[in-house]
Amino acid sequence: MSTAVVKQELAVASFSKVYDLDEVETALNELSEGGSEALRATYEKMLKAGNLRFCVKPNRMPSIDDLVADLPNFQEPLNDIRKQIALCLETEDRLELMPMLLLGDPGIGKTHFAKQLARLLGTSSHYLAMSSLTAGWILSGASSQWRNAKPGKVFDALVNGSYANPVMTVDEIDKATGDAQYDPLGALYALLEHDTAQSFIDEFAEIPINAGNVVWVATANQANTIPEPLLNRMNVYEIAPPDRDGARRIAQSIYDEIRSAHAWGARFPETLGDAPLDALTKASPRAMRRAMLNAFGNARIDNRHEVQARDIEFGSDSRKKPIGF
Template identity: 30%
Template sequence: MSSPRFLPEHPPGFLPLGELSVLRSATAWQLLIPADTHSALVTARQNCRDGAEAKEEIPGWTTERPSAAKPSAQTPPRRKPRLVQIFDPETLEQARERLRVGEWDQQRYGSTLLDQAKSEGGYRALPRLGSALNRLEASRPLFGNLREPIEKLKIELTLASAMRSKDFRIRPVLLTGQPGVGKTQFALKLAEILGVPMQKWSAGSAQAGFQLTGGDGAWRSARPGMIFEMLAKGTSAAPVFILDEVDKISSDNRYSVTAVLLDLLEGGTAKTFEDSFLRATFDASRVVHVLTANDLDAVPPALLSRVEVFDIPPPAAEQRLQIILSEAQRLRRATGCRIELDIHAVETLAERCDLDLRKTQRLVADAFATAMASGKLVATPTVPGRARRRAIGFVAEHQPEEKASGGAQ
């Protein structure tokens, strides 16, 4: 039924219901309410509009209701990391003032580094020790020959988890043993276990202690030291610092490396460690130090008094097998290639305890790359022949060398 061309007048004292007054239809005009009720609805609607406009003018105001957050059993809320102050903002500003008299490039580099150190108010995070203990337990199969340092580290982390943040410190360790027994690999794994960054410094090729402490600002080539940079650029108060081959430290007393290390490894002096370039002190006492050496007799005695020494034996065949399989898994994740290792070649390679771990891992990587290049799904590591002693004098007959298997199937 079509609407009439002209709508009838509404009865006295009545008006259309709310917004229906704008609809010029007979149906709308049949819905009438008392005039005073209509006025009350209009007033209430206008008040709502005014209130909404006022809320929009307030910064950060939202008209949405906050949703009730339901705790999830599968994803529990993560605990905030414990923070400790490493850099004092006032000390950093004093260092910035002193930079103004230096070379332009020194000012630019130093100011940038000071800005990084000042981030988060100079505070840095401590490792999440509960998660670190779990990862430490999971890593035991890969480091069967490092049971003693792992057990010691477990004790250290357990004690640190019960201490106040300001008392957190892990005693430095020195790992000794012949090359290729896994000393450096363990130090790298430790950074992964703690969930912190890692910095490696080769003491054998160190020029002088100013690499750690920073150089004198009077020299144009001087820069801040490695320790300050490591803590300023990172977010952790306890990064792992690997001091590799400390048995090869230079004996030059003019730029003594040993003297710097003694201050760095001692908790009391490390708490007020000074960067010579910036002439600023900071707290380096929570840095986790791992020292390695091949010859314990060549390590300066003063260093030995500040570390706990562990002599690492060569890994057994079972551990070597785990390391080989772990390396293959890492390569699969890194490349996305589903390449498996030939189990017979792997077992033969694991039995070769005369090969160091670096050489073993290179053989696995080479076999993996060869299989990728040839489109094979199985990689066969090359097992080199055993080194034979040269005979002195006459040899009755020639003995052929052991054949090496290789290639990719």
């Protein structure tokens, strides 16, 4: 049975207040007649939706060993997550995970890890690509006085989502760009500190939001461009490329995942052969996925229901930058 995609775990949920309804109502009543219609609509939506969101945690120790098998180079952060889950099982305590920074080469599975963590915890997943952000308001919102202003990603996840403790992935945090006035990382100084995150103010809504339960996962290729105060707010893990055996397990998991996601996958055997597995170990997990999907198609074009080594093809980038073992 495939373990490539972690099953959504059965979770126990308490409710958490993510904002104060009285404060929203007061802000709505104080909004001038000519005030922002977008802001008025936001306040009305907040009142209609209510302020309670699920704060979930697994009700038993989840299948972390399965995820370690699929992502063998992520054993260190997964072991730390296991410890924190163990502490709060069978109690009313909420799961507390310190923000984590995953350092490593492109394509080795850092973003995939964050998605699987959300499934492991039974919560939602949100993604921010910092390399494409040029202003801090993407995270913290822009003033309603600005044209086309809107709330930031954190506000959106908590107010418009169902969970008080979603997994927020801040991808390529080392590539964030901006100027002193609009620092894309500026909001993170408050959001990564539990105490200040509990009363985080989005610049659009100007209503304190409890973001203290958000699970933060940042990824980067290197740490030398990340401000030291941010590094001090996170557990930093250096994720090495998988060794040969680990790469084979990852390749088999990717094969399982693609095979089980499609009706045509039932025609293919459950296990990928040694020769195609060895061929896939030449690439990063990201390149493996692309090559594996194409390999299924190559096999069918050749009127086969079995992937062979000759079906594994990589683009020019994969040939230029193989991950060695």
